[in-house]
Amino acid sequence: MSILGTSVTNVTATDADDPVYGNSAKLVYSILEGQPYFSIEPETAIIKTALPNMDREAKEEYLVVIQAKDMGGHSGGLSGTTTLTVTLTDVNDNPPKFAQSLYHFSVPEDVVLGTAIGRVKANDQDVGENAQSSYDIIDGDGTALFEITSDAQAQDGIIRLRKPLDFETKKSYTLKVEAANVHVDPRFSGRGPFKDTATVKIVVEDADEPPVFSSPTYLLEVHENAALNSVIGQVTARDPDITSSPIRFSIDRHTDLERQFNINADDGKITLATPLDRELSVWHNITIIATEIRNHSQISRVPVAIKVLDVNDNAPEFASEYEAFLCENGKPGQVIQTVSAMDKDDPKNGHYFLYSLLPEMVNNPNFTIKKNEDNSLSILAKHNGFNRQKQEVYLLPIIISDSGNPPLSSTSTLTIRVCGCSSDGVVQSCNVEAYVLPIGLSMGALIAILACIILLLVIVVLFVTLRRHKNEPLIIKDDEDVRENIIRYDDEGGGEEDTEAFDIATLQNPDGINGFLPRKDIKPDLQFMPRQGLAPVPNGVDVDEFINVRLHEADNDPTAPPYDSIQIYGYEGRGSVAGSLSSLESTTSDSDQNFDYLSDWGPRFKRLGELYSVGESDKET
Template sequence: MPERLMEMLMDTWTPLIILWITVLPSIYMAPMNQSQVIPSGSSTGLKRLNEEQRVLNRSKRGWVWNQMFVLEEFSGPEPILVGRLHTDLDPGSSKIKYILSGDGAGTIFVINDKTGDIHAMKRLDREEKAEYTLTAQAVDRDTNQPLEPPSEFIIKVQDINDNAPEFVDGPYHATVPEMSVVGTFVTKVTATDADDPVYGNSAKLVYSILEGQPYFSIEPHTAIIKTALPNMDREAKEEYFVVIQAKDMGGHMGGLSGTTTVTITLTDVNDNPPKFAQSLYHFSVMEDIAVGEPVGRVKANDLDIGDNAKSSYDIIEGDGMDIFEITTDAQTQDGIIRVRKPLDFETKKSYTLKVEATNIHIDPRFISGGPFKDTATVKIVVEDADEPPVFSSPTYLLEVHENAAINSVIGQVTAHDPDVSSSPIRFSIDRHTDLERQFNINAEDGKITLATPLDRETNTWHNITIVATETRNHSQVSRVPVAIKVLDVNDNAPEFASEHEAFLCENGKPGQVIQIVSAVDKDDPKNGHYFLYSLLPEMANNPNFTIKKNEDNTLSIMAKHSGFSRQKQEVYLLPIIISDSGNPPMSSTSTLTIRVCGCSSDGIVQSCNVEAYVLPIGLSMGALIAILACIILLLVIVVLFVTLRRHKNEPLIIKDDEDVRENIIRYDDEGGGEEDTEAFDIATLQNPDGINGFLPRKDIKPDLQFMPRQGLAPVPNGVDVDEFINVRLHEADNDPTAPPYDSIQIYGYEGRGSAAGSLSSLESSTSDSDQNFDYLSEWGPRFKRLGELYSVGESDKET
């Protein structure tokens, strides 16, 4: 503690002593003027001031003391005296007033206006403000008139060691690879000190490690942290906690200090090889396992992490290198053993493999330490499984001639049970592949026979599927495709490729080729088609035409002479026999039609009809047909026009004064409204003589459609009404198109010859008509009979 106090006193008074030594010689050597700033307590200066005042009257000051010091953080019972201002114009009569202005004047710094003493009123902090700029002036106390120009000076706050070092960026995190050599750079830390770095040692820092030795070290002045211990192993310890101290005063006793922490993590390097958890692995697998399915997993552990722990697996030895394969699981880093080829318990029951795990990313620095790989042995046992039958071939190709006999054997398929306890096999045809059931198979021996005739020209190939099933276990089924090719036999005769019609010019020349014809044959001989052409025996010496076989298997028809005439014979028929080269050969007779035509001089056919001779010169048959069609069209238009005009002029109601017959209908119900208004053709009701035939109802369509019945024959006048009604009732009973319900007929026609224009005229007493109504005496009983029939229940019949 005494040493600390001594250091503080030295730091405080040393600057003042240096300042005193610097200022005093200047005071005694420099001439004083009227305005001078002097330190307090200088009696010699005051004496010389009085002497100079009596001799000289100068306004220019000789020097200015422009800097003062005050110690920071100083506190005491009284304000601290910073300094004194004094002018040579002050005779000591208290007529001069000192004024202080500037930074902190009146608050932090206060001046005695009589003596010029400046005191610091508050505790100052250099780190908050290091210096203050003030202005001093002497004025007349009575008039406040300035006695001299203002004088500016600075008060500096003198630093003391009152701030400890701080690590602003802490705490720190750093990484360094494991197995690093001594002195490998780890990181750098930085501390700051708020004290004055240019004054004393208050901000001079020294760094040291409090915790973290002997693994790491730090340079005292640069704060660089390095490794201090070789071959630090991450797998042994991954993280280190280091405490760093920064101390000011150059690290000497009494200085202030601050600390921070640095967390240092060792990063991984590939310094460890993979290692299998066990040296021998055992797996068992069923023989019917699918190719690509996993058998088991092996794992080589690696103490490293990340990419340094990744390994690849390989099968390096064993009797199943071509049967199994091993791959790496990217997520778990396991080695997955999979089936590469089908297994067979009956062939081989176990396998032994040697697998190897090797690091993918190898660090060259550690290769000398040993190989970064490990091996293990894997034993795989194959277990027996009930397997389906196995065909002797994966596919079958059979051939049969299209004329093969029914039930003849086409071919045979064979299959066996691969299991030790062999089961009998039964064969069948998948009928989805033989919908027409053209083939059969023997369930015991697998012989395929023909069930229906074949026709190569209809279907050349038949693809069926044969099913083999174990008799002891029907779930064990195998299938095999069988392709059956139908072989050709010569069972089709050749014929013309198309219907030929040849044209012969009247002005043709002898030997001229009229037509070239070709033949086709539905058969397909191995050596291709070769056709023979000939005329019928009875037409071998045809006087008009001859034939010639061409090299391209076609036939040329040639004329024997010229001078053919359409007037003499317009068409010639030439039968030709076509034979193939099959065994036995097939032949057919095709007839070629040769038409004699009129041709131009260069042989272009113009007309082949005899009527062309009687046509006007320059008018062709096509033009004549066009003219005739126009004439027919005009006639049709005229007929339609006349018919339409007649229908238009025909009255809707036929007025015949001599026909006084009227229809009287009795209605016992109120009808069905608008529906019954469309039951019959209203125009017919308006004109009873207009239509005498069947008119179907328009409101309801019958479920069954019948032919319309014949129109009712008109009844001559004077016929018996009873007979008329009975006939109509009989027709209604036997008419399937008659509606089975009552119909209300609305009549817009009220009868012919009615003077009043209404049916009510029959009972009108005021009618002026001369019409004779005596006919009622004759037809009254008949209408009465009609009413009786209607009331009995025949209301649904047509009346």
């Protein structure tokens, strides 16, 4: 779009001839190819445009052949040529154009907000930033429901959903979309608007939608004395689809764990299932579920807040456990105690209490009451000269009534203790125990101390008894059960030189004198003279005969206890015909040995087992 005569570039040619010698080095320039677009000045070689308003979109690149000829361009001169490439740069001289004037899109009514519905594109013959366009919705009946954004990469417009659609309300929308250049060249603004428009038709498709409640939330109220199964309120919902489905209602039991409410599945009426108590809970928040019968996956939820209204069902009572103290030297008309009342109910106009004495105590000679403006009550003494020696405690029943409809009342008793006070009215002592117990201990404290002492005595007696039973002797009396006992001796002795442990020489040598060995497991009540030892046993005695001798000795021992015991004998026999079993006896390891001697011990071990399994009297060995 450059004007006529716009300079493009200039070229230079050189000639090796002497420029002062005639016209040999005088050069003249001309264009051999490139007309009629470009021209060149013959002497300066400046190349200029020869046509105005060249169009890049028509032809972007040109090849221009330039000739330089000496001899001033006359015949006979020598020449040289060069090729010049000229490229037209882009300017924003073209508006965007939509590929089609009408676009059609369809979208289901339950599409998520922000979803891309479709794309429109306006083409621009320019390139780069000159081709960038912005998109806008400038008209139509869906401007509030749809929006369009520009995609800088693809150079198109994206239509998105802004608000929910409803097929039953409106089935189609028409939009007028405009595409305009972002960068406009003011040199070409007079050529017309650099923008274009197109029409977009959007059709809404029907979808199976969940039920819709008549309200996003529900607030219900019920009195706390409402009867069971009474209707608290109602929720309603409908299927928005053309083919409407019946709706069933239910309560989300996660929000009603105690099952205090029920709901009619057909009409949504909420009823009371259990009694309500405003003093325990003022608000109940539950969730109601609406489900399509034909499609159980289509459900909706709505929160329901239930407020429990107050009913005057609680009588007033003292705000705390009051205990008044009256000085013996008090004055008539003196305020003994100021009390206040509380009511669990919450009337709309606030609490107002009435106080009175019991009818039979209206003419109480000792005390009177006075109502205060702050809804409290003062108890006053009628006279002086109270004596705690004569009467220490006075009980004053007070009737408290509320202002409810119907009013409720209760009787609370105030305990008044007569106390010894200082001259300025400071309480010093308030019970008879103070005279008897100068240390200030009450009767209750004394009882607690005595109980602890008795408990300690019982524990000591039990401990002594258990220790005495534990230290009883091991000898079992005749009238007690006879039980098996095992006495374990862990004395290993002090080696071969220890002669203090016990003598086993007699057991090991049947030829030795069978003398008397005193029992060491018990201490007999009577001392017996040692009995005469048995006659020497011949050298050929067998182990069973040796055991029988020892068994007979144990059975006739007068110092033996009347329970079973284990007799341990260390008799090893007189030797073996096979000699020693140790390999140390032989000097060679290849000598044959006879092991037949082992067969001789079979009957002996059998007899030994019979002796151990058969006992005499109540003793077994």
